Amino acid sequence: MxxxxxxxxxxxxxxxxxxxxxxxxxxxxxxxxxxxxxxxxxxxxRHLVALQRIADQNGGNRAxxxxxxxxxxxxxxxxxxxxxxxxxxxxxxxxAYYLDKFGLAVAGQPVEGDALEYSPATPQGGLTAPLSVLPPDPTPGCEATDYQGTDVSGTVVLIQRGTCSFADKQRIASEAGAVGAIIYNNVDGALNGTLGDPADARIPTAGVTKQVGEALAGQAGAEVHLDVQSRLETVKxxxxxxxxxxxxxxxxxxxxxxxxxxxxxxxxxxxxxxxxxxxxxxxxxxxxxxxxxxxxxxxxxxxxxxxxxxxxxxxxxxxxxxxxxxxxxxxxxxxxxxxxxxxxxxxxxxxxxxxxxxxxxxxxxxxxxxxxxxxxxxxxxxxxxxxxxxxxxxxxxxxxxxxxxxxxGIKTPEQAAKWGGEAGKAYDPNYHMPGDTLANVxxxxxxxxxxxxxxxxxxxxxxxxxxxxxxTRAQRAQLRGAEGALTAQRVATAEPEQHAHGADAHGCGRDRA
CATH class of the missing domain: 3.40.630.10 (Zn peptidases)
Incomplete structure (x- = not known):
């Protein structure tokens, strides 16, 4: 796992x-x-060879x-x-957040996905509840009013990615009575998400691809079994x-x-x-x-x-x-x-x-x-x-x-023509996986x-x-003070879902929205 x-x-x-x-x-x-x-x-x-050998001698990672x-x-x-x-x-x-076990099944069938970082743990053995589906709109699951007409109380609710943070989506779902959440991507590729902070985490939350989410959207009422076993640990x-x-x-x-x-x-x-x-x-x-x-x-x-x-x-x-x-x-x-x-x-x-x-x-x-x-x-x-x-x-x-x-992120045909490589495939198919080795550079x-x-x-x-x-320092201080205010304004008014449409949906870490 x-x-x-x-x-x-x-x-x-x-x-x-x-x-x-x-x-x-x-x-x-x-x-x-x-x-x-x-x-x-x-x-x-040569430095990569050294890092590979260090990983090989220490459990296969350098975390x-x-x-x-x-x-x-x-x-x-x-x-x-x-x-x-x-x-x-x-x-x-x-x-640090550690995920020891993750499992998701709908209508008795295993579903590929992953827990979002900081997802709270389910009870041992997981939780079982009906699937509810929140109809997507331009700001899916980002306002309490989105749940008017959709009873999610006691369910695991399926929510489309977009506009607001994953933390907000699961918080609002929790306030509407949901016991769990599944967030599906709005672009191709895995949903590599985080709830941002343990304090923001309310209900066990999974992430799935766009294709999986769209398939689940037609299964409202089906039984969901979600098993998340996670823990926090102080790391130095x-x-x-x-x-x-x-x-x-x-x-x-x-x-x-x-x-x-x-x-x-x-x-x-x-x-x-x-x-x-x-x-x-x-x-x-x-x-x-x-x-x-x-x-x-x-x-x-x-x-x-x-x-x-x-x-x-x-x-x-x-x-x-x-x-x-x-x-x-x-x-x-x-x-x-x-x-x-x-x-x-x-x-x-x-x-x-x-x-x-x-x-x-x-x-x-x-x-x-x-x-x-x-x-x-x-x-x-x-x-x-x-x-x-x-x-x-x-x-x-x-x-x-x-x-x-x-x-x-997926390389486009235009990029393959310009740079070489294979269109329709990830830039790094081994991203965050055991295959990210010296052989794959x-x-x-x-x-x-x-x-x-x-x-x-x-x-x-x-x-x-x-x-x-x-x-001078004084001039830089004045300039950076103005830049700081602009940055704060951009953060407050940003539309995070647009990030998925850039050159690559992710850098190295996980998405918050």
């Missing part, structure tokens, strides 16, 4: 990044040779709080320390943070990738690839490069558990320390076996989802697009849908961007993306003028 780790941090013990803000004199301009030219796919792949993750932290931290970087491994705690884990010893410490270029896997597998694409590309970039750049801006590399823990490591890191910084970060680059899955080539849509030119990133994000997108074009690849936009570690950086107004090769995509990562990091180490104008 699938075991899911997730959770929001309830307590944290975070080492301050103040120790990383090493005061140094401005260095001379960055070396003229493109750092990307010094990145080889074989060197990046936060487990031995495989701790060994991964030691591997990365030791490589960086040996290269001379200033390295810390700040610790934190969080409440670490991030890895390393910074160059040269460059301005008040205009830091920050780049991150999550280092943890899901418990189901070794996580070599998700996200060994991003971690390996970032680690090789750091090693090739070196700890004392001739740069104008310091570079800070982060390898996040507990991303698969709700973006915990990056969120707590940003929240643990003072406002002044946040201002010291000029921009944030995120690399989450850059070697998907049926690879797409996506850059986060900093200017919202694709016109879907959460809108543009903070001021400067559009320039980051352009620079990443150019870096990929230099490697012969035309990219498409990827919505800032909140599914990876850029989330908290954006929330406090830090410009952000990144590269992504796709998760369980597109090494051409891995090298192309890793070279682009290095090129852009080097570019910003020399100058962030195009992104932030290298303003």
């Amino acid at each position: 699938r075991t899911i780790t997730s959770g929001r941090v309830t307590t944290a013990v975070l080492a301050s990044c103040a120790a990383l803000a090493v005061a140094v004199a401005p260095a001379s301009a960055a070396p003229s040779r493109d750092l990307g030219d010094r990145i080889s796919g074989n060197a990046v792949n 936060s709080g487990r031995p495989g993750y701790e060994a991964s932290v030691d591997y990365v931290a030791n490589k960086l320390r040996s290269a001379g970087f200033d390295v810390t491994t700040p610790k934190f705690e969080y409440q 884990t670490r991030n890895v943070v390393a910074q160059t010893r040269t460059g301005r410490a008040d205009n830091v270029v920050m780049a991150g990738a999550h280092l943890d896997s899901v418990p189901e597998g070794p996580g070599i694409n998700d996200n060994g690839t991003g971690s390996a590309g970032l680690l090789e970039t750091a090693l090739r750049l070196g700890s004392t490069p001739k740069v104008n801006n310091a570079v800070r590399f982060a390898f996040w823990g507990a991303e698969e558990s709700g973006l915990v490591g990056s969120t707590k890191y940003v929240q643990g910084l003072s406002f002044e320390q946040q201002l010291d970060i000029a921009l944030y680059l995120n690399f989450d899955m850059i070697g998907s076996p049926n690879a797409g080539y996506f850059a986060y849509d900093g200017d919202n030119s694709d016109g879907v989802g959460a809108g543009p990133g903070p001021q400067g994000s559009a320039q980051i997108e352009r620079d990443l697009v150019d870096a990929m074009a230099a490697n012969g690849v035309q990219t498409e936009g990827k919505d800032f849908d909140g599914r990876s570690d850029y989330g908290e950086f954006i929330a406090v107004g830090i410009p952000a961007g990144g590269l992504f090769t796709g998760a369980e 597109d090494r051409v995509a891995l090298e192309r993306n890793a070279k682009a990562v290095a090129s852009v990091v080097q570019r910003y180490a020399a100058s962030t003028e195009g992104v932030n104008g290298v303003q």
Whole structure:
């Protein structure tokens, strides 16, 4: 049975990044040779070999709080320390969600699905109740009035995905008397959802595909058997943070990738690839490069558990320390076996989802697009849908961007014609599964993306003028205050169902709506 780790941090013990803000004199301009030219796919792949072996020796995974993750932290931290970087491994705690058992049957027939993260447990042995079907409308299950004319009391209610969060859907269903909920997707593919927080979870809730949901919609009154056995557990884990010893410490270029896997597998694409590309970039750049801006590399823990490591890191910084970060680059899955080539849509030119990133994000997108074009690849936009570690950086107004090769989203015929690969198949058929191994990585995509990562990091180490104008702290504070207000407004008015219509319905984590 699938075991899911997730959770929001309830307590944290975070080492301050103040120790990383090493005061140094401005260095001379960055070396003229493109750092990307010094990145080889074989060197990046060597780190993936190490992560695979670590997983093999530790129960087949590298999930936060487990031995495989701790060994991964030691591997990365030791490589960086040996290269001379200033390295810390700040610790934190969080409440993880574990699913020990899931089963769903309707009219005596097994139904494929999964529990949403934080779904409360059913009684031992499961619960049995009639199926009720909520008629879909433009905002299905998002208002109490949706249940007028549909008696769901004592039933397991079937609800279509769309508009509001999964947490709101099951809460409103609970208030209408339902004892359980099944939410079905409104686009093709699995529904990879979360209720967001244990405090928001009211009734056992399952997620199923669009096809399964549409079939169930014709079975109102049929007997449902839903069995969810879940628990919460406190987990202690670490991030890895390393910074160059040269460059301005008040205009830091920050780049991150999550280092943890899901418990189901070794996580070599998700996200060994991003971690390996970032680690090789750091090693090739070196700890004392001739740069104008310091570079800070982060390898996040507990991303698969709700973006915990990056969120707590940003929240643990003072406002002044946040201002010291000029921009944030995120690399989450850059070697998907049926690879797409996506850059986060900093200017919202694709016109879907959460809108543009903070001021400067559009320039980051352009620079990443150019870096990929230099490697012969035309990219498409990827919505800032909140599914990876850029989330908290954006929330406090830090410009952000990144590269992504796709998760369980489906490659279109047009994309296959442009990039190669197989249309109608997931970018990563092994996403969050045991098959996410060294054998299932597109090494051409891995090298192309890793070279682009290095090129852009080097570019910003020399100058962030195009992104932030290298303003004073006071100017950045004023700008980010305005961006924070806009971000809060976007979150309050967003239409989450649009996220499913972007380049890929998901990043690495789970959807909240």
